[in-house]
Amino acid sequence: MPTMFEKIWRRHVVAEGPGGQTLLYVDRHLLHDGSPEAFRRLRAAGRTVRRPGELVATADHYVPTGVGSEASANEEIRGMVEALARNSRELGITQFGPGDVRQGIVHVIGPEQGLTQPGIVLVCGDSHTATHGAFGALAFGIGSTEVEHVLATQCLWQRKPKVMRITVNGTRPFGVAAKDVILAIIAKIGAAGGVGHAIEYAGPVIRGMSMEERMTVCNMSIEAGARAGMIAPDETTFAYLEGRPYAPKGAHRDQALALWKAVPSDADAVFDSEASLDAAAIAPTVTWGTSPQDALPISARVPDPAREGDHFRREAMGRALDYMGLRPGTPLSEIAVDRVFIGSCTNSRIEDLRAAAAVARGRRAVVTAWVVPGSGLIKRAAEAEGLHEIFRAAGFEWREPGCSMCIGMNGDTARAGERVASTSNRNFEGRQGKGARTHLMSPAMAAAAAVTGRLTDVRTLVAVRAE
């Protein structure tokens, strides 16, 4: 009867507080270099970290990803990375810092190290924490006051969200990536569609996805307004976790498997709301505006605000088109780009890099194109496969792991007016740099844009190769 969300929630209730608020236990708290204020306040209040030995920190938001990065030269940016190292050292927290092969984007290294597991409650001071829900964990982002609270108490006061199930039926057509699926979902339910909810993604298309693909889907839950997104753990999940450094081993592994297999929603579970999509109707997708909900198939045209009935939505669309420098009616496939970014917690894993390399292979980038692997281990694995050589031969820049140009806070930014084909998660105004224009898409689509210099249906390139 209970949903997966309900099962995990119940197992983590420490106490029911006043007014129906629940004190929820946190199994895994991941830290990054963006929350020095939480540490500062914890110290100022004379408080200690409750379970330092179970915490893992990594530098990602502010690390330099290339030679001559502003992140290396800028004292303030360097200070953020140094503060994490200092706080971790002084408080007894394990840290993967610059130079450690395990360092990388926090939502990449959690799963990679086996820290992310089914059935746990996982939090991190970052809104893309929903990524970890791909393993059947209840994972959500928190603010820095909440980070401080978890450091001190290992708990959080929460009100129970509603649960929405999104079922993706049918079969994914050739050339349609996990990124296209989640962009289609966000376009359907809207950027506010999941507010107040945890989303469970289900159905044959989700079941058939690899862990990397599931992480891409769950990652962007917050772009649909949902703090958490989750997928039932199955054999794919268990196989992924096998042998990871922090995954249970020996007798613990058997104990864990028994627990993990009981995590999925019961067959008769009832959800607060439901939505469904037919994967056959999904095409390679790009965004045209400044909200992730502004997503359309690559074959479409820039929409016309005049056709929008609601006054404020019309105004928002007009403002978005103005910011993006686009005219209604322009075919999306005729939009020229100035640069390409392949990376971020959405799309920087080994499968993402393989998909991009398959398009780049034997071609030549006609605009500046960066590839930023999600972790040191992914970088090493990609190099063992020779992907870096494919990218370099195609004129792409092969960089060091970090959040890089997804977030516009570490010096890796696009200039005002520059148009970026990006595999990241947000096309907000100024997200990739003040005045920068972002089009979201899959790694294969971004690589296609790099070699043609415009938004391009990757299927046309792959078809050409097949002939």
Added chain:
Amino acid sequence: MEPFTTLTATAVPMDLPNIDTDRIIPARFLRKPREAGYQQFFFHDVRFNPDGSENGDFVLNQPPFRQAKILVTAENFGCGSSREGAVWALMHHGIRCVIGPSFGDIFMENCFKNGVLAIVVPAETAAGLRGQLHARPGAPVSVDLERQTVTAPDGTAHPFDVHPFRKQALLKGQDEIAFTMEYAQAIEAHEARRAAEMPWLLSGGGPAA
């Protein structure tokens, strides 16, 4: 945390839906120390022109709204990034209360953690309030947390729901960690259960385990 009880102040309308926290505070300012003040970063890239002068078209720069302490928004205000700096910027600018049809979940949580009252009202109520504020720029709105009412410039009192836990915390300006520490025994009991159920998670369950 500063308590919140009642507030009567100028309210400023923001009509566009889905205003994200990147717009509320661009990421490049998040490395600035909080104690130095975040007010100048509030909506920085829309509030100021590239040369540093004020953008007179932006609502926060218009004379009737410069001293606003209440912000009336459209759907999904504060969506996107979890950055608490968005709330610090809003708060340091002087805003103590946000009223709208829906907010980003994390933004809303961050508001309450910082003593900013976030009030969810039906979309028509929010639109009506914004309409009145456009018609009478600088008109005051009154908020009474104890009685859970928002009084519009036209005198209409709109009731609102607020979670009792959040309400009490705001009314008292409560230190949440100290409050949670009162549950120390329950936390320890949970940790003992957890140690038996998921022993591999203890001490990180790290590579040596």
